[in-house]
Amino acid sequence: MTIKTFSIEYDAINSKNTFTNGDVINGRIIVEASKTTVISSLVFKAQGRAWVSWSEHYGPHHDQTYWQKEKYYDVKHHMLRETRRDGTGVIGKGRHVFPFSFTIPDRKIPSSFKSFMGEIFHKLKAELKRSMKLTKKAKVRFMFVSKPDMDILGLMEPQYGCKTKSVLFGSGNVSMDVHTTRMAYKQGNNLVDVINRSSRSVKPKFVLYEKKSFFAQGRRRVYNNDILKENTDECSGKKTVTKVIRLPGDLPPSILNCSIIKLEYRLKIYLDVKCASDPEVILPIVVLPTSEVPAMKQPPASDGIGHEAFGSPSQTQWSMTPQHQAAFQPMDPPPPYGAHAMYPPAFDSEKNQTAL
Template sequence: MSPFKDLKLVFEALNQEGSYPEVRGTLSFYLNSDTTVKSISVKAKGDATVEWRNNFGVFWVDYEAYMRYFEMKQYLVATDFGDTVLRRGPHNFPFSFQIPRGIPSSFRGKNGEIVYMVEAKISRSWRWPSSVKREINFLSKDFPAIHRAMRPLSRSVDKEVGIFSKGQLQMTASVNRGVCFPGETLSAYARICNSSSKNVKPKFSLHRKIVYRVKKHTKTSDKVIFKMVGDPITPRSEVTVPCAVKIPVDAVYTLHNCQIISVEYYLKVYLDVSFAFDPEVVFPLLVVPSNLVHAQLNEEVGHI
């Protein structure tokens, strides 16, 4: 029977998102009796994996990729001086790991994941080691230049409507900024001048695009996570259509610094025109932690 009771890893959350830009924690347990140990160690590691399978009729092809971002180990009770006797009662061993800069945030998707794990192990002579492991939600500090995306975005498109109708469509679309955080609402609008002879319908859609990569092969998931459809715009009219773009509370952050997995967002504003190609404008969006957006907003206010 193991003398170790309530063996657990407790982490210290360092931000309001409940994620860990670095790892600080405590290995704790209770000893039922005095116990001799050879060593107590804690190991942290980060791995990214991608896998999917394609069916080519009579056979299947498996695609797999793997990356290890780091592996670090430290001894809380060293082995250099022989065995160590731990007295009966509660024990707490603090530890910390400085995770390397530039590695991606934790992620779990249908065909890939980025997982960071901490494992503690207690070794004893002639005994199986006692161990405990726990996954950490790591948040990278490495995001594209947020300050550049804070400004409003605006684009225009013109289209001649022919064959089954005549005239021209003009649309100018805008969004108040190109960076946001989960749970936020962005302000967008489209100003449409319908000089054609057809009814057109304005639409707004927010997309999340995940790309998994194995060498030169890719598997893409492009999902609409928000959509709004405006009222039809009659011929020979000009209308401005507003849209409150709601970012889902559970939206994962933009992921750009992993070689085998990427997560991107974009807002598409377009006109649904029957029997014609839809004119559209597309805005790339960054989804980042709320504290980064608020910090940038405060910095801009301070410069006013």
């Protein structure tokens, strides 16, 4: 085997091994040859993609598959600096390191996401081509977490909801008002105030659930999944109950800037009323990436809050220029990246999605 090793790796910039808009990813393509080898091309690629796909059954002999793809960036750069007249290059026996530097676009791009029905992925690829040989390929995915979009209407404003329910076997109504300090939270505490405005005793209950939506060819699939449930003690008439709900520390941030995949969160508050259907209030919750949440705006708004209308991200064209390119020596050392961790491919499986 002439090419003994062909791989791509990158350096982490933080303890969580995550990247965000505008970050620079430094890494290297490694080629180890058992003898002097002629190379047609050595290409570095960076890609951001999303896809969804599912099938629906319309009878015993008819299945319909719906699918959709979306592209956020696609960079291709030739790494060979010294070539011969025919455009090919030659590397000698031994290990060769080709450093690269890639800047993630500083614009609205959705965070990494993976589900059985679709995913959003960001990856680095390398391809080595030789005449009359199969193309060598290497790839590695990196975890991208988008910067918070603070332009969403009502994001930092208080929320309010109310519900009144008639009691079937009794007299009067059961009424509650629900208040939250804002729509957006990071992994931390949510304060919820529930006011029982009726004369009856009630028991408020809380459910935080995620809502995953997938869109393709004019169709939509939605899946809801409960994340946590909380109960409170019975609340007597005209009393206010304050509940602190802690968001899980590993809860993925909301995805609202992708046209084919959305990850949203809802907080449902309902009353456990005997001999009557339970009144409930549902409020949207936006989970921000781990960062400092800005101070709440003053004066606060009262209601009319929502975040359903989000278009697809901008498709502005851009390019990447590497800081370093490797010459053809038996050993070309990488630049001084420091003591960062190196990451080989962490996500190798792309089942049935090789065409993305």
